[in-house]
Amino acid sequence: MDKLQMSQMLRDMLRARAFEEAAAQGYAQGKIAGFLHLYPGEEAVAVGVLHAAEPGDYVVSTYREHVHALVRGVPAPEIMAELHGKKTGISKGMGGSMHLFDASRRFLGGYAIVGETYPIALGAAYAVAYRRLPEAVICFFGDGAVNQGTFHESLNMAALWKLPILFVCENNHYQIGTEIHRHSAITEVYKRACGYGIPAEKVDGMDVLSVHAAARKALERVRSGDGPQFLELETYRYRGHSMADPGSYRPSVELDAYRANDPIAAAIHEAESGYPSPEAIAAAGPDCITLFSAHCCRENHLDETGIARMRQEIQTEIDAAVRFAEASEEPDMETAWSILHANRRYETLMESPE
Amino acid sequence: MSEEIYYWQALNRVMDTEMAADDSIITLGEDVGLYGGTYRVTEGLMAKYGEWRVRDTPISENSFTGLGVGAAMLGLRPVVEIMTINFALFAIDAIINMAAKIPFMSGAQFPMPLTIRMPGGVARQLGAQHSQRLEHTLMNVPGLRMVVPATPQDAYWQLRQAIHSDDPIVFLEHELLYFSKGMVDETAVVPPIHQAMVRRPGRDMTCIAYSRMVLVALEAAEQLATEGIEMTVIDLRSLSPIDWETCVQSVQQTHHCLIVEEDCRFAGAGAELAATLQERCFYFLDRPIQRVAGLDIPTPFNGKLEAASIPRTEDILAAARRLISSAGDQS
Numbered sequence: 001m002d003k004l005q006m007s008q009m010l011r012d013m014l015r016a017r018a019f020e021e022a023a024a025q026g027y028a029q030g031k032i033a034g035f036l037h038l039y040p041g042e043e044a045v046a047v048g049v050l051h052a053a054e055p056g057d058y059v060v061s062t063y064r065e066h067v068h069a070l071v072r073g074v075p076a077p078e079i080m081a082e083l084h085g086k087k088t089g090i091s092k093g094m095g096g097s098m099h100l101f102d103a104s105r106r107f108l109g110g111y112a113i114v115g116e117t118y119p120i121a122l123g124a125a126y127a128v129a130y131r132r133l134p135e136a137v138i139c140f141f142g143d144g145a146v147n148q149g150t151f152h153e154s155l156n157m158a159a160l161w162k163l164p165i166l167f168v169c170e171n172n173h174y175q176i177g178t179e180i181h182r183h184s185a186i187t188e189v190y191k192r193a194c195g196y197g198i199p200a201e202k203v204d205g206m207d208v209l210s211v212h213a214a215a216r217k218a219l220e221r222v223r224s225g226d227g228p229q230f231l232e233l234e235t236y237r238y239r240g241h242s243m244a245d246p247g248s249y250r251p252s253v254e255l256d257a258y259r260a261n262d263p264i265a266a267a268i269h270e271a272e273s274g275y276p277s278p279e280a281i282a283a284a285g286p287d288c289i290t291l292f293s294a295h296c297c298r299e300n301h302l303d304e305t306g307i308a309r310m311r312q313e314i315q316t317e318i319d320a321a322v323r324f325a326e327a328s329e330e331p332d333m334e335t336a337w338s339i340l341h342a343n344r345r346y347e348t349l350m351e352s353p354e
Numbered sequence: 355m356s357e358e359i360y361y362w363q364a365l366n367r368v369m370d371t372e373m374a375a376d377d378s379i380i381t382l383g384e385d386v387g388l389y390g391g392t393y394r395v396t397e398g399l400m401a402k403y404g405e406w407r408v409r410d411t412p413i414s415e416n417s418f419t420g421l422g423v424g425a426a427m428l429g430l431r432p433v434v435e436i437m438t439i440n441f442a443l444f445a446i447d448a449i450i451n452m453a454a455k456i457p458f459m460s461g462a463q464f465p466m467p468l469t470i471r472m473p474g475g476v477a478r479q480l481g482a483q484h485s486q487r488l489e490h491t492l493m494n495v496p497g498l499r500m501v502v503p504a505t506p507q508d509a510y511w512q513l514r515q516a517i518h519s520d521d522p523i524v525f526l527e528h529e530l531l532y533f534s535k536g537m538v539d540e541t542a543v544v545p546p547i548h549q550a551m552v553r554r555p556g557r558d559m560t561c562i563a564y565s566r567m568v569l570v571a572l573e574a575a576e577q578l579a580t581e582g583i584e585m586t587v588i589d590l591r592s593l594s595p596i597d598w599e600t601c602v603q604s605v606q607q608t609h610h611c612l613i614v615e616e617d618c619r620f621a622g623a624g625a626e627l628a629a630t631l632q633e634r635c636f637y638f639l640d641r642p643i644q645r646v647a648g649l650d651i652p653t654p655f656n657g658k659l660e661a662a663s664i665p666r667t668e669d670i671l672a673a674a675r676r677l678i679s680s681a682g683d684q685s
Binding site: 095103128349351 | 419422426459546548
């Protein structure tokens, strides 16, 4: 992997965390409402997988999808504005945090009903396969989503018709508050794909380079017509399920074990909606992001000054995104109606009588 | 040029001509391919268009309907067949949470040229799980449109229009209509997809019905005419949106309104019609609006009870006579 790609990946990991910090802050200040599901801890998954994707590929995501959209190239201001429910948001204020869509970047949306990403990916991949295009569909879901009926229905059809889908399980071990051993008879998620003859692999989801390498290999197989592939990426979310969830169901010994390797997590107090100060982060030791920073430095791709500059640039970008979101107009009801009826175009639904 | 054909044949003809004209149209569902469709609607299509365009699916309603949603987002025009509306309960998430909401939640970034075909209604002793009507649920979903053709001609017109539409449309057929015959003119001027039609004019009262109940209402109207009661029969043709103007105009002229629906009475299409029409026609009405509807009971298997659980001609006759007579004052 070359220097440029490494530094782009690190930049996206830092952007991801900075974006989510800003979102948490906006939520704490009451500027962002509704459900807000944050991604810190899982950055290596989105960044590793999406940096292995081509611009022509399609991405289907869940309700924890700000970072997927961001890494896919959706501009931070448009995501932030959507979180604020503004007209300038990527979904024009009609979707919100859990429903980011971007047709131009082939981002087929965030879905808030667990288990919906599979059939959407199935349909997109069916269209791609029918048209014989060299594109892949990347389908994200969590460990909690593999017990939904659509998982089995869709894996079966994807394998049956050899559809070009990369299934990506973000296994953070929790379906909201229920730990995987209490929700799944088979806790090694990748093994379930064997039931449908889909090649599957379990990868360390905290190591962005491993994720990237595995995703690239799998996507090559998808594009070469081998049919669907399956990756289970073991990761961990440092925060509760959403901002409404203090995450108190998780044993502190478990949290501490993960925190031992993560400075940011170490500094997070789950019950607080704010994020740690830069000093607290710096004091805490290596995490997946700083590990990767260190790796980049060792390889002489970057140095401390370069990374500090990068952080500075990112902060400027995210601050601007927040300002943009806050200053943007709210949509009016007329806009909502015109969006609802947008696909009617020139259709005549009925005639008014004489 | 018109020709008398079966309802299923009208649908089959549309599928064939539309698929020949546009390779973005695909159809999928249980047994739509090799078998030719449970009600023959997709007969012959697989041989002609191949398995990628006519796809036999596993029994996975939620995911294959969702497949239609995802494919529609990429510009295909899928026609999903759900074998009966009863099985659509498994696909409710794909229909309501996905198809109806994606165009809106995305800020109109995605079209949803998806047609979901399925028969509903009470057939002949299929039991409670195979005799449901679900229009009450589906017409309550913003972002979804629903048509309910009663004749082969409408089946022909409205399926074509549904396939051409970029909105998701539920195309509700009826198990007892597939083998009904009617004239189909492929060259006639096509009325708008959601336009209601006056099937029979009459000065004394307005009967509003849809799907198979239109035929039952027309039988009743014939009988009433011999008694000197002239009943207008309006075929709604669509439940979402509803062509209110046609209904209002007629009720304002006849001052009496009778609604006939096969679906259960409670919280259904008839309730919506009655509520809106009384809002819009209150001062024109000589009597309260009356409803003849399916009983609020799971459909009994027993043939006689089954028949009695949905409106029959005699039920409509009795209601019409009550409505028009002075006894209606006490209702």
